[in-house]
Amino acid sequence: MHIKMVVLAVALFVILSSCAVECWNTNSEMERLRCEQTTLHQQQDALAQMRLGCHQDRAKKEVAGTNILTYGAVDEEDDSLHVSEEDSRKQGDPCFHYTVLDQAWRATNTTTSYKRCDRNVKWNGWYRLFYNGKSIQMPERCVPVDKCGTNSPLWLAGPHPKRRDGIVTRNVCGHWKKDCCAFKSTPIQVKKCLGNYYVYKFTQPTSCRLAYCADINTLVCGRCRRNQSCVSQDKINWRCKTKKRILSNPQIHFFASYPGQLTGKVNRIKYSKVLVNMGRAFNRGTGVFTAPVKGVYQFFFSTQTANTNLKTDLWLVVNGYWVAVSHTHVFRPSTVGNLSTYMTFLRKGAVVYVTHNSGRSWANGSSMTITFGGSLLAQWK
Secondary structure, three states: OHHHHHHHHHHHHHHHHHHHHHHHHOOOHHHHHHHHHHHHHHHHHHHHHHHHHHHHHHHHHHHHOOOOOOOHHHHHHHHHHHHHHHHHHHHOOOOOOOEEEEOHHHEOOOOOOOOOOHHHOOOOOOEEEEEOOEEOEOOOOOOOOOOOOOOEEEEEOOOOOOHHHOOEEEEEEEEEOOEEEEEEEEEEEEEEEOOOEEEEEOOOOOOOOEEEOEEOHHHHHOOOOOOEEEEEOOOOOEEEEEOOOOOOOOOOEEEEEOOOOEEOOEOOOOOOEEEEEEOOOEEOOOOEEEOOOOEEEEEEEEEEEOOEOEEEEEEEEEOOEEEEEEEEEEOOOOOEEEEEEEEEEEOOOOEEEEEEEEOEEOOOOOOOOOEEEEEEEEEOO
């Protein structure tokens, strides 16, 4: 660039010098003025040519480097190239180019007399499943026979991918004769798109009376409230159900005694003296403990006898079953006591009490020898 500027400067000097000599050699004033105007025009043309040369050299340097060209038509050309690259990326992404497949008979809760066959469909490219205009996806569980408008419904034998997984290949199974994968159809490609929806590259199934399913469950469960959960009995038809309130770490403890004597058979001991009843699960009027929550419980019960050669038995009864005994048997004049414990799993509403089956038990207001108590050890949610 420097050499070119020097050449232009020398040329400009020569032109101006020659014009100046000619102007001074003229005799008349009019001719001298005309010569000076011509010299001025030549000077302006030479300066414009030098400025254009500088701009062109600067543009070439910036294109060769890392900067973006910002001069003239080259800037517009660069922008057009940038847009075309973005368009080409979208053109190759199935998330931007798919066919909408909104056919109600494909739903997992649909049964029709006319059975469809996806082997007769000329699949081409990628598809997105809809149900009544709302986006859904393929089922990931076995679908009952004769659903989805066909004999053997096709479901995705594998999880849907995450966005970072890109395009993945998944196997497809068809349910028939109590075999969830009786028909192992040709694999398909799946991709998760921005917006939480999926596109599928369906292929022709291996045989007829097979059709791809649209999982209506994904449409229902997506609208459950925070206090609801998505439940199903057949794992196909789902509904939103309000969650039951669960007691957080409930404290269930009780301890009671019978301040008197018991003789012979007493079907249910009514422990009238209640010292502890946290959670109020024990009823002093009936002598029955009712489990307020599902969990693991531990119980204890005791007796005291003093009659020679007399056998005394107290039984712990759970839901009508005699499960544990507190037994005493005196062979000589003395007093004998016995304490028994029992640990078990109970469902909510289970009833527990103590029965006096035989013998004689004694107690008073201060001795507390006929007792019954228990605690919740661990709740089962």
